[in-house]
Amino acid sequence: MLIVLLGPPGSGKGTQAEKITSEFDLAYISTGDILRSAVKDNNELGRKARQYMDQGQLVPDDLVVDIVKVRLMDAEGKKGALFDGFPRTVEQAVFLEKALPELKVTLNMVFSIEVDESELIKRLTGRRVCSVCGASYHLKFKPPKVRNVCDQCGGDLYQRDDDSLETVQERLEVYKKQTEPLIDFYQERGLLSPIDGNQDIDGVYKQISSVLGEL
Ligand code: ADP
Ligand code: AMP
Numbered sequence: 001m002l003i004v005l006l007g008p009p010g011s012g013k014g015t016q017a018e019k020i021t022s023e024f025d026l027a028y029i030s031t032g033d034i035l036r037s038a039v040k041d042n043n044e045l046g047r048k049a050r051q052y053m054d055q056g057q058l059v060p061d062d063l064v065v066d067i068v069k070v071r072l073m074d075a076e077g078k079k080g081a082l083f084d085g086f087p088r089t090v091e092q093a094v095f096l097e098k099a100l101p102e103l104k105v106t107l108n109m110v111f112s113i114e115v116d117e118s119e120l121i122k123r124l125t126g127r128r129v130c131s132v133c134g135a136s137y138h139l140k141f142k143p144p145k146v147r148n149v150c151d152q153c154g155g156d157l158y159q160r161d162d163d164s165l166e167t168v169q170e171r172l173e174v175y176k177k178q179t180e181p182l183i184d185f186y187q188e189r190g191l192l193s194p195i196d197g198n199q200d201i202d203g204v205y206k207q208i209s210s211v212l213g214e215l
Helices: 013-024 031-041 044-054 062-074 090-103 119-123 166-179 182-189 201-214
Strands: 001-006 026-031 080-084 107-114 127-130 137-140 192-196
Touching: 001 013, 001 182, 013 026, 013 080, 013 107, 013 127, 013 137, 013 201, 026 031, 026 062, 031 044, 031 062, 031 080, 031 107, 062 080, 062 090, 090 107, 090 182, 107 182, 107 201, 119 127, 119 166, 166 182, 192 201
Parallel strands: 001 080, 001 107, 026 080, 107 192
Antiparallel strands: 127 137
């Protein structure tokens, strides 16, 4: 089983992924998390990816596709996998479609999480992330119990470099140009499930989990 979370930056993909993967026994594959960890380690992938990420641009397809191949093979033993932030271009989606038979994986559903732009800006600029486990918080909408401390692991929270207002605006433009065409791509294949992401976190999860429960 393979599930994709599609949606603009700040639409709640990571937040929902945390809930979905724990309830439905799916491996969590976030290309953004994998790339940030490579940047932190300053390894070859991180050195190549950093310049794009800092500017709010997408990392080249070939780098991302290599990551995904490896991670999907590692997902054996679970019921399947959940992609957050991949695919993000039509080229990546075509790669995935071609790779699925060889990987013996079926793409079951693509959830398109839709959120108004003004709300996205508020969510992204107020986002705080755990430096240890990657859990996502928000200053107003999902504050941790103790200021700047992760509820789950006690790690320090930080603000992502690309969550500054200027870079957020660039990322939203990049989403519209390069990722939004995937909505039609998956609609044409009968795989798209639109989700109203303007609801509160539990409301969004209710909508997603009721569709997943039917699969
Ligand atoms: P994405 O992974 O799509 O970029 P996140 O899951 O990190 O988005 O969410 C972005 C920010 O918005 C985080 O600070 C998160 O706590 C907050 N958030 C997520 N879902 C909601 C929601 N439904 N309502 C309000 N805030 C939300
Ligand atoms: P995210 O954590 O999903 O918001 O991703 C953060 C950044 O990582 C993006 O702005 C891109 O620079 C890069 N990135 C993540 N996933 C992809 C992808 N599938 N293709 C290209 N770049 C990506």
